Amino acid sequence: MTESVTLRRYQGAVWDEPVVMTLSRPGRRGVVFPAPRVPGELSAIPTAMRRAVAPELPEMSEPDVLRHYLHLSQQTLGMMGISLFGTCTMKYNARVNEAITARDEVAQLHPRQPDTTLQGSLQIMHDLDLNLRALSGMDRFVFQAAGGADAAFLHVCVTRAYHAARGELETRDEIITSIQSHPCNPATAATAGFKIITLPLEANGYPSLEALKAAVSPRTAALMINNPDDMGIYNPDIAEWVKVVKAAGGLCFYDHANFNGVMSKIRARDLGFDACMFMLHKTFGAPKGGGGPAVGAYGCSEALVPYLPGPLLTQEEGAFRLQPGSDSGIGRVREFLGNLPQMIKAYAWVRAMGADGIAEASDLSVLANNYMGRKLAQIRGVTCSHPHLTAWRLEMTRYSLEVLERETGVSAYDVQNRMVDYGVDAFWLAHEPWIIPQPFTPEAGEMWSKEDIDYWIAVLAKVCQEAYDDPQLVRTAPHNHVIGRLNSGPLEDPAQWATTWRAYTRKHLTPQ
Ligand SMILES: Cc1ncc(COP(=O)(O)O)c(C=O)c1O
Structure with a gap:
């Protein structure tokens, strides 16, 4: 089977590279900035905005910095190896997208700028929304959620708001999921105060329709499920499942993290789902390596739009506007509008692939x-x-x-x-x-x-x-x-772990 494949020798570089702070030498500089041209220019910065104490930064020459990071990069396999990391849909992240999103027109934007100065970015967000609507059949997408689990959380908040508006939140307190849905579905539902019903798999590899019917009741607030599931098994009865849950008054949420295998074959809304989530950092070619940065694009039917987190993007007389969310909305799940560079990368992926390319990729x-x-x-x-x-x-x-x-x-x-x-x-x-x-x-x-x-x-x-x-x-x-x-021991011990130099100094270098 493997006769024709020659395995390569691989050897990671060993540099014993120290932590960058320990390479610091007092007075050593990478860049020497000129003195202000206008004397007293810096004093124009309001006192309240000036640092009382200089930041603790390593003092190094530029070659030292470059060499340090080269060594670190040589010590890792990096993300250009063959990464068949299941459930995460690892894709090549086109370098042209990095170049575009690093341009000042994107990198120097501030989300508090007036929306009249953000028209290009808002148009990209709007067009991405339209493309995701086409892929899902949903009526509206928001990009605020910082990842897939965050979008699932957004959904449970929308579920609460939806049932509260109908006066049913007290009685609808159960969310149904399956054992091979991603754990963020039951976890976010529990965080929002729902009880969880987890359906086990049966001989066919997924829970039976009968099991679902037995679980559904007037207490059902929502079904949260991914399909194909965490093992790649597709439940062909899914449309029937949705009918059963909706007939009982529950909402149906499609966790579309595993969208790759069904892109262009099915649409969540056509199957009857009320809402779905796409992960731009998986399916849509934006970087996932290193755990982010991420975007959980959340789409829903018209009926759920009043509960979406604001601000919402609208188009009036050709101009894009950011409107505060409605009073019935759930409020923010994170700051501002979400991660714009990731949205631009996903938009580039959709446009470069086109409808035929997406179907072929699937x-x-x-x-x-x-x-x-x-x-x-x-x-x-x-x-x-x-x-x-x-x-x-x-x-x-x-x-x-x-x-x-x-x-x-x-x-x-x-x-x-x-x-x-x-x-x-x-x-x-x-x-x-x-x-x-x-x-x-x-x-x-x-x-x-x-x-x-x-x-x-x-x-x-x-x-x-x-x-x-x-x-x-x-x-x-x-x-x-x-x-x-x-040795994973220290990782389990809060007294030992340190993710910043300040914490390291406090926990390991300061005499107790
Ligand atoms: C099916 C499914 N849903 C949700 C998530 C969570 O997504 P994120 O890691 O972006 O929070 C994952 C992550 O692998 C997943 O596989």
Whole structure:
């Protein structure tokens, strides 16, 4: 299966690079600014806006700074490896988008500028909204949410406001989801005070319609679900599900994080959903690596528009205006309008792909996933979740290394760690709760070449073989990286963790 693939040697650079603050030398400078041309010019800055104490910055020369960051970049695999990180739909982030969003016209905007000076940006937001409406059938999108989980939270707030306006919030206190929906759905619902009903999977790989009917009642406030689910299994009865929930007076929310496999094939509104969420930092080609920055684009039907967070974008006589949200709205879920550079990148992706390109990308992602499925099935120690299912998996598939672990003692974490020794990014295992032992979930997507996918499969096959031949080698991986296994103890201890230099100084350098 993997004869034609030559695995490359990979060795991360080891620099023992110190924390930048410790490279500081008093008086050393990268840039020496000229004195103010007009004496006293700086005193024009109001006293209240001036710092009382100079910021604690490292004092370094420019070459020192460049060398430091070069070393750091060499110590990581970076995001240009092959990243088949399932449920996250990793895509290439076009460099031209970075160049455009770094231009002053975007980077120097301030959200408090008068909207008359923001017309170009507002037009892009409006056009992106129109494109997402076309893809979902919804009537209106807002981009304020800072990610997928935030958009789910936005939805539970809208759900509260909607039922409160109808005088039903006291009685409608249950939200239904499924065990393989993303945990942010039950988590945000619980945060907003709802009780959660989680439907388990049945033999067909998803919860049955009968189970849903048994759960639905006059207490149902909403259904929150992603489909395909976290394992790539698509529930074909979804339109029927929506009918059942709506007949009982509940709202239906489609968490469209796994949109890649169904883009242009289905539209949430056509299936009857009241609201949906797209992740611009997954499906729409905006960067996801490093955990953000992100945008959860939230779309809804006309009936829910009064509850949206303001400010809302309107178009009057050709001009775009920012109007405060309505009195019935939920208020803000984050500051201002959301992350404009991410919206511009997503807009560029939609326009560059076009309707045909988006439909083709969806087909390719399903094809690539099923191509992988055939190949992975031949690897000793790997099994597919729900192997009896005959329906095609969509854009990703959940696999298990249970057999490998039983036969060699090597776990999915060990395999994940060893794969990076061959220069591919670590795979995603599964969201909690794990219902498949030793899970892993690759997602091939539409952008990786066949050579990349074959390379990734060859690496997995090699590591599984190593597990049988030399399990200790895999259990102690990674070996070719600057850092091997982290001692996660300090990460669990608030007295030790430090994400800023100030916290580090206080917790580790100040005598207690
Ligand atoms: C189905 C699904 N919904 C929601 C989320 C949460 O999105 P975010 O990480 O942007 O908050 C994820 C993240 O992987 C997801 O897979």
